[in-house]
Amino acid sequence: MIDITEQPAVAGFIRMCEDGWLQGWHERNGGNLTYRMTEEDVAAARPAFASEPGAWHEMGVTCDNLAGEYFITTGSGKFFRNVALAPEKNIGIVEINDAGSAWRIVWGLAGGAVPTSEFPTHFMNHSVRKRVTGGANRVIYHCHATNVIALTYVLPLTDRDFTRPLWQSATECPVVFPEGVGVVPWMVPGGVDIARATSEKMETYQAAVWAQHGLFASGSDFDTTFGLAHTIEKSAEIYVKVLSCGQGVRQTITDDNLRAIARDFGVTLNEAFLG
Ligand code: 13P
Ligand code: ZN
Secondary structure: OOOHHHOHHHHHHHHHHHHHHHHOOOOOOOOEEEEEOOHHHHHHHHHHOOOOOOOOEEOOOOOHHHOOOEEEEEEOOOOHHHHOOOHHHHEEEEEEOOOOOEEEEEEEOOOOOOEOOOHHHHHHHHHHHHHHOOOOOOEEEEEOOHHHHHHOOOOOOOHHHHHHHHHHOOOOHHHHOOOOOEEEOOOOOOOHHHHHHHHHHOOOOOEEEEOOOEEEEEEOOHHHHHHHHHHHHHHHHHHHHHHHOOOOOOOOOOHHHHHHHHHHHOOOOOHHHOO
């Protein structure tokens, strides 16, 4: 029997859970992570799959372009800090049915665990990001990034009112997320409504803020997805510190500065947030 935790996809997944925990973004069972496996990932992991897969579970959402895919997912109610200690109990692999509407467990989530309660949001985000990136996107990450959450108490909840201060609070932000970030108003988590609202933002953005809750980030691999969340949260932290000085903003990166960065780094900024 292979050690599935040594397969690169599973090992990378576990490492990202550990990294998020070390950042302080995953109190208790907070946050969740999913990864859309490649055919090679599935072939390497298949020897560890259960001889009898679990039952199919309908998700309440259907995404044709994810039919037959396999995802690694964190478990609902599971703690990121425990993932590396006991992967089989805290994460698992699910297969999606031919209709793109249901999952079943083929490995892990031992002891009756199920995929994250945010699986509908992850699933719909994967569908959108897979389509708009021509299949490149494979990772969706939800974390309770402290400073991003704090800003949702003081900034207007619009894409523009979040994107501008995030771009202005760390010089390389416009290069990392030139399209900006989306903002989803407060909604009950874990359901289909918040999944739809978030996936609409993911048509345009790589990341979406959930008011009074956290952040969703997407990417082609674990490094870029974690790096995106880290960059957004770091910028939010700087802006929170600036506001906390209590003197307002004396000087910042101007729109012309932002355009100059975009020009030299070869990215196209979302003009809707300039001027
Ligand atoms: P899960 O434990 O079901 O993943 O939920 C955690 C969370 O952050 C919900 O938004
Ligand atoms: Zn959450």
